[in-house]
Amino acid sequence: MTNILFDIISIQGSINGGAEFTFRVLEELIALKNIRIIGLYDSNIEFIEKDLDFYHQKLSNVIDINQSESISHIIEQEQIDTFFIGIAQRYFEYNLENIFCKIVIVIHDIGDIETYDNKISMLWKKEKRFQLKLFPQKVKKTPYDNYQKLILFCEQPNVNIITVSDYSQSSILYYFPQLSSKKIDILYPPMRKIIIEESIENDTLRNFLLTGRSYFLLLNIHRKDKNAQMVLEVFKRFATEYDSSLVTTGGGEKLFPKHINLPLLSPSDLGHAYKNAYALIFPSLQEGFGYPPLEAMGYGVPVISSNVCSMPIILSNSALMFSPFYKNDLFMKLKMFRKDYLFYKEQANIRYGVITEKQQSDFNTLIKKIIG
Numbered sequence: 001m002t003n004i005l006f007d008i009i010s011i012q013g014s015i016n017g018g019a020e021f022t023f024r025v026l027e028e029l030i031a032l033k034n035i036r037i038i039g040l041y042d043s044n045i046e047f048i049e050k051d052l053d054f055y056h057q058k059l060s061n062v063i064d065i066n067q068s069e070s071i072s073h074i075i076e077q078e079q080i081d082t083f084f085i086g087i088a089q090r091y092f093e094y095n096l097e098n099i100f101c102k103i104v105i106v107i108h109d110i111g112d113i114e115t116y117d118n119k120i121s122m123l124w125k126k127e128k129r130f131q132l133k134l135f136p137q138k139v140k141k142t143p144y145d146n147y148q149k150l151i152l153f154c155e156q157p158n159v160n161i162i163t164v165s166d167y168s169q170s171s172i173l174y175y176f177p178q179l180s181s182k183k184i185d186i187l188y189p190p191m192r193k194i195i196i197e198e199s200i201e202n203d204t205l206r207n208f209l210l211t212g213r214s215y216f217l218l219l220n221i222h223r224k225d226k227n228a229q230m231v232l233e234v235f236k237r238f239a240t241e242y243d244s245s246l247v248t249t250g251g252g253e254k255l256f257p258k259h260i261n262l263p264l265l266s267p268s269d270l271g272h273a274y275k276n277a278y279a280l281i282f283p284s285l286q287e288g289f290g291y292p293p294l295e296a297m298g299y300g301v302p303v304i305s306s307n308v309c310s311m312p313i314i315l316s317n318s319a320l321m322f323s324p325f326y327k328n329d330l331f332m333k334l335k336m337f338r339k340d341y342l343f344y345k346e347q348a349n350i351r352y353g354v355i356t357e358k359q360q361s362d363f364n365t366l367i368k369k370i371i372g
Contacts, residue, residue: 022086109288318351
């Protein structure tokens with residue numbers, strides 16, 4: 001019997017790729033035999049998709065970190081073999097001292113440091129507000145300060161560091177060369193499961209799809225790091241010359257006649273939005289891995305992507321790349337894309353097969369590392 005202390009904290013408080021990844025790991029572990037899982041949560045952070053009762057039903061025990069002497073005490077009391085942490089940064093403010101069991105910790109990226117260091121101040125301010133919401137009165141002046149204890153923890157010989165892309169590994173070692181002696185495994189995260197229902201829940205999406213109009217898809221425009229404002233401005237100009245619409249998710253106002261603005265969609269409705277799109281535009285400024293382009297490619301939908309961080313390595317030549325800082329570059333690439341559409345559609349299908357095969361293999365490796 002393997003006793004695992006599992007990080008529920010990384011699933012709490014937000015819906016993002018890291019949280020979805022952590023939940024996928026939990027689902028996989030729950031399905032295994034001879035595994036005893038103790039969930040670690042924080043009662044000061046809200047539950048989003050699954051409530052506390054779900055974890056009580058599925059796990060052997062669930063422990064509130066605020067009601068415990070320390071994480072090390074929990075590990076000793078529960079005779080833990082492995083402590084799994086799904087998002088390293090969620091443990092900035094917790095006591096990680098005197099933990100001697102095997103630890104598997106995932107650093108998806110260090111985007112907060114990169115946006116700060118590269119003077120993308122708008123994103124750093126956004127990140128700081130997010131941290132303040134989770135940990136009021138505790139966020140320090142710079143992201144470097146936040147990482148001091150975490151990096152010391154990661155240097156321990158019992159800590160196994162996982163990251164999700166070559167770019168993230170390089171970024172970690174660039175900013176924290178003291179980790180150069182550590183083996184940082186690159187394991188691609190698994191695709192999230194999207195089950196598409198026959199019916200479409202969102203009325204606006206359903207009615208628009210019935211028109212059969214061609215559209216580009218842009219996701220999560222409410223998130224500043226996704227750089228949506230640039231696309232909205234460029235597409236407003238593009239739409240005056242070409243008969244294409246822009247469908248966005250994340251709320252906001254309708255900004256021009258061919259803009260169809262939707263709220264955040266259910267997974268099923270998102271699947272419908274993906275599979276009917278002409279193409280996905282992915283203008284992100286910072287990505288450790290980047291799920292949406294691959295999700296779109298899974299439906300045979302080609303991608304126009306920013307050319308920064310992990311995207312060139314993950315997508316290779318399967319997507320048309322543009323600079324997320326130059327509006328005319330995107331405008332030019334949108335026009336080029338129409339001419340080379342069939343090429344990128346074919347490349348999208350090929351690349352999706354290559355990456356998903358690696359994702360499944362890497363996910364199996366991760367699970368073995370946790371339970372082994």
